[in-house]
Structures are given as structure tokens and as C-alpha cells.
Amino acid sequence: MRPRTRPAARAETRLDGIIAAAFGRHYEVDTPAGRLQCYPRGKKSSFACGDVVEILPGGDGQGVIAALKPRRNLLWRSDAFREKLIAANLSHIVIVVATEPGFSDLLVSRCIAAAESQEITPLIVLNKADLADRLTAARAQLAPFRALGYEVLEVSALDGAARLRARLSGLHAILVGQSGMGKSTLTNALIPEARAATREISAALDSGKHTTTFARLYPLPPATDAALPGWLIDSPGLQVFGLAHLSHDELAEAFLELRPHLGHCRFRDCRHEAEPGCALLAAVASGAIHPRRWEHFRTIRSEIDQARRLNPGW
Numbered sequence: 001m002r003p004r005t006r007p008a009a010r011a012e013t014r015l016d017g018i019i020a021a022a023f024g025r026h027y028e029v030d031t032p033a034g035r036l037q038c039y040p041r042g043k044k045s046s047f048a049c050g051d052v053v054e055i056l057p058g059g060d061g062q063g064v065i066a067a068l069k070p071r072r073n074l075l076w077r078s079d080a081f082r083e084k085l086i087a088a089n090l091s092h093i094v095i096v097v098a099t100e101p102g103f104s105d106l107l108v109s110r111c112i113a114a115a116e117s118q119e120i121t122p123l124i125v126l127n128k129a130d131l132a133d134r135l136t137a138a139r140a141q142l143a144p145f146r147a148l149g150y151e152v153l154e155v156s157a158l159d160g161a162a163r164l165r166a167r168l169s170g171l172h173a174i175l176v177g178q179s180g181m182g183k184s185t186l187t188n189a190l191i192p193e194a195r196a197a198t199r200e201i202s203a204a205l206d207s208g209k210h211t212t213t214f215a216r217l218y219p220l221p222p223a224t225d226a227a228l229p230g231w232l233i234d235s236p237g238l239q240v241f242g243l244a245h246l247s248h249d250e251l252a253e254a255f256l257e258l259r260p261h262l263g264h265c266r267f268r269d270c271r272h273e274a275e276p277g278c279a280l281l282a283a284v285a286s287g288a289i290h291p292r293r294w295e296h297f298r299t300i301r302s303e304i305d306q307a308r309r310l311n312p313g314w
Contacts, residue, residue, distance in 0.1 A: 106296050130156040178237055
């Protein structure tokens with residue numbers, strides 16, 4: 001009698017999908033078969049909104065994340081002990097500030113540095129530009145960024161965001177910024193069906209209340225029939241944006257105005273503190289590097305040093 005042979009194992013049916021929302025180890029994934037509620041295979045759960053993944057579909061709208069497709073880039077933040085994945089495969093980061101409440105230009109520099117380190121194009125949106133009495137001060141805060149060539153788009157979300165919608169057509173973008181800057185209102189203006197929750201600003205604290213608690217991806221309708229489809233991620237309000245994962249050299253490269261002067265110091269190991277012949281200090285003194293941006297660079301570098309002391313594993 002011939003021995004019986006086992007039937008060949010059926011090949012797993014896999015679907016490619018994009019992560020539309022992340023809640024810890026639970027992910028919503030948009031696939032050709034619709035949106036699935038998915039969990040990672042195994043204990044590792046290091047996926048971000050915008051990641052392209054392979055899914056093993058199950059029943060009742062469930063699925064398992066089997067593999068991560070190669071990323072174009074990854075936007076993330078970190079301190080000495082924690083890291084937070086924000087979004088992946090971005091073309092642009094839309095940094096939302098507003099005339100009211102007050103915003104941190106240091107946070108703008110942090111977001112730009114994170115973007116530059118991953119080859120993501122920054123776009124600064126000044127929201128609530130209809131508040132004329134606050135507009136001049138907000139423009140002055142953004143002047144150093146404009147001088148570097150960063151695009152600043154002034155909008156009023158309450159009156160619609162047609163200019164921003166046209167600008168984002170075909171892009172893969174994320175809205176980031178402090179709470180209260182109007183990110184969710186902008187999302188509603190750009191994608192009415194999103195119905196993102198909004199709340200009033202807490203005037204007493206001069207800051208907004210958190211309304212978005214997790215990042216969510218929305219498809220962007222094309223501005224024209226010829227436009228490529230894009231998507232937009234609305235993210236939680238930021239108050240901190242640590243860059244402990246960057247080295248000193250990576251941080252310096254992420255500041256555009258520092259790049260032409262790097263490698264021209266008298267001493268190869270120059271820390272750009274008070275060393276004679278420091279090309280960066282000379283550029284600050286000559287006005288080639290804005291003093292406010294130089295202050296931002298030194299603040300972030302000091303935080304990176306502190307993170308290294310607290311956690312040498314970085």
C-alpha cells in the first residue's frame with residue numbers, strides 16, 4: 001500500500017492595507033475588502049498611522065497584521081525613556097499654529113527638525129488669520145521660518161479652507177500642532193464627513209483642550225479629475241515633541257541654516273559653545289543664523305544630552 005500524502009497547505013490569503021487609526025495594539029486598516037479591525041501577530045506592535053501592511057483577513061471584519069511594507073519615512077518623537085510613533089509614509093507635515101491662543105515657535109522648530117530628518121516637507125498653516133488684531137504678532141513669530149523658505153499659508157478654518165484643500169491635493173500629509181490651534185476644525189473644513197470633534201478654547205489657560213486622542217487618516221478628495229488621490233492624518237494636540245533619537249549631527253543637519261557652516265569650524269570636535277574659530281557662532285554673530293533659531297537648536301541639543309545621561313542606551 002502506498003503511503004498517503006498530506007494535502008498541500010492552502011496559501012494564506014493576504015490583503016494589502018493602510019493603517020487608518022491606531023489604538024495601542026488595536027488598528028483600523030483600510031483594505032480593498034473594506035475597513036478591518038486588526039491586531040498584530042505576536043507581541044510586537046510598532047505600527048503607525050499611514051503604514052502599509054499585509055493583512056490576514058478573518059471573520060466578522062477582523063484581521064491580523066502579518067507584515068509591514070517598507071516605509072518611505074517615519075515621524076516620531078521620543079524622550080529619555082519613551083518613544084511615540086506618529087505617522088508613516090508622509091510627503092508633508094502641516095504644522096498648524098493660530099493667532100489665538102498663543103503658540104510656541106520652539107515647537108514649530110521641533111516639528112520641522114523631525115520632518116527634515118525624515119525628508120518630509122514642512123508646511124506651516126497660520127489659522128484664524130481673520131483675527132486681525134493678533135495677526136501682526138503671529139506673523140512676526142513666523143518670520144524666521146519664512147526667511148528660511150518654509151511655506152506659510154494663512155487661513156481661517158471657520159470660513160472654509162479652500163486654499164489649503166487645493167494645496168494638499170494629491171499629498172500624504174499630517175496635521176500637527178498644539179491643542180487649540182484648530183486642527184480638528186480644519187479637518188472638518190477639508191473633509192466634512194470626518195465630523196472631527198471640536199471644543200472651545202480654554203481662555204483662562206490660553207491653551208486648547210485635547211479633542212483628538214489618537215491619529216486618524218482620512219482620504220482626501222482630489223481637487224481635480226487629474227489629481228492623484230491623497231490622504232490627511234489628524235493627530236492629537238502636542239505640548240511636547242522630544243527628539244532624543246537624533247544625534248547632534250542629525251539635529252544640526254535638520255536646521256537648514258546651519259548646514260552651510262557645518263564642517264568649517266577650526267576644531268573638528270567643535271561643540272559650538274565658546275570654542276575659538278566656531279563657524280556656527282560666527283554665523284550667529286553675523287546674522288546669517290537667526291538668534292531665535294539658534295536658541296531653539298541649543299535647547300533641543302541640551303535636551304538630547306540630558307536624555308543620553310538619563311538613558312545611555314540611546
